[in-house]
Amino acid sequence: MSNAAPNSIYAGVTTLVVGFIVLPLVVIAWSSFFANPILTFPPTGYTLDWYRRAWDMDVFREGFIVSLETAAIATCFSLLLGVPASLALVRYPFFGRDAIQTLLLSPMIVPGIVGGSALFIAFIEMEAITDMQIAGTLGGLLIAHSLIALPWTVRLVTASLAGTNRSIEEAAASLGASPFTVFRRITLPSIRSGVIAAALFSFVISFIDLEKSLFLVGPGRTTLQIALVNYLEWNLDSTVAAVATVQIVIIGTLLIITDRYAKLSRVF
Numbered sequence: 001m002s003n004a005a006p007n008s009i010y011a012g013v014t015t016l017v018v019g020f021i022v023l024p025l026v027v028i029a030w031s032s033f034f035a036n037p038i039l040t041f042p043p044t045g046y047t048l049d050w051y052r053r054a055w056d057m058d059v060f061r062e063g064f065i066v067s068l069e070t071a072a073i074a075t076c077f078s079l080l081l082g083v084p085a086s087l088a089l090v091r092y093p094f095f096g097r098d099a100i101q102t103l104l105l106s107p108m109i110v111p112g113i114v115g116g117s118a119l120f121i122a123f124i125e126m127e128a129i130t131d132m133q134i135a136g137t138l139g140g141l142l143i144a145h146s147l148i149a150l151p152w153t154v155r156l157v158t159a160s161l162a163g164t165n166r167s168i169e170e171a172a173a174s175l176g177a178s179p180f181t182v183f184r185r186i187t188l189p190s191i192r193s194g195v196i197a198a199a200l201f202s203f204v205i206s207f208i209d210l211e212k213s214l215f216l217v218g219p220g221r222t223t224l225q226i227a228l229v230n231y232l233e234w235n236l237d238s239t240v241a242a243v244a245t246v247q248i249v250i251i252g253t254l255l256i257i258t259d260r261y262a263k264l265s266r267v268f
Contacts, residue, residue, distance in 0.1 A: 028241050028248065029248065031238055032050055032238050033050075034047075034241075036238070039241070050238040050239050053242075059227045060224065060239075062222070063223050063228075066221055066223050066224070067224040068207070070142065071204075074148065074149050074202065075202045078152075078202045082157055083198075086154050087161065090158055101154075105155060107147055107148060108151045108155075112210070112211030112212060115147075115211065116211040116212035119140075119144050119147070119215065119216060120135055123216070135216060140216050141217055144212040144213075144215075145213075148202075148205050148212065153198040156197050156198040160191040161187075168186055172185065172186050196258075200254050200257055200258040201255075207250075209223075210225040210226065213226055
């Protein structure tokens, strides 16, 4: 009986917290079906027209495609840089390792608006030195999104490497396998789940970014997040709710798949 009360309190608090987090998402998804021409409550009816309207609008359709392409390319870059970096951090002791690890993970703790403005200023300074335009170009946007994704790749792959049995790698090396063969045949298969999780999570982080894209997106190009903000400035209907619901479904699905390969509760 003495344990029942604390358990009930714990269950109640947990329910309130989960409800506080989930309820806004449910409301957004619900409002995406309102038939009202202006977003009001209660709804006069329900319709799917807002989803069709969102896809018919060039700004949302093109923004969605740009966000997908940017996130996919940034994920590839983060894996190309993050997997070797994680391997070096976990497997090889060297001077300044802790400092480098902190540097690689630092974008996670820097507010997005600060990171975006800092990158914009850095690009402007580089342009003044090299006479090459970086800010406002696709290359600059990809660099920024790669920096967003890189810390998550390093964190997830590092956690996966820390849990592997290194004796198998040492045995393969002692039998004459080259370092690249050991990595390709032994290390990479053993951390495959971590790499997949890193790719999926990096994609999500890049796909939902707004702050850095605001500073670095070029003329004639927009991401889905910027398109949403611009649309909300002059409109208040369920089109935004429809777009947001699609994003919630995509991101939620990717996070569920990510948790299948690497339990996120063990990483955060």
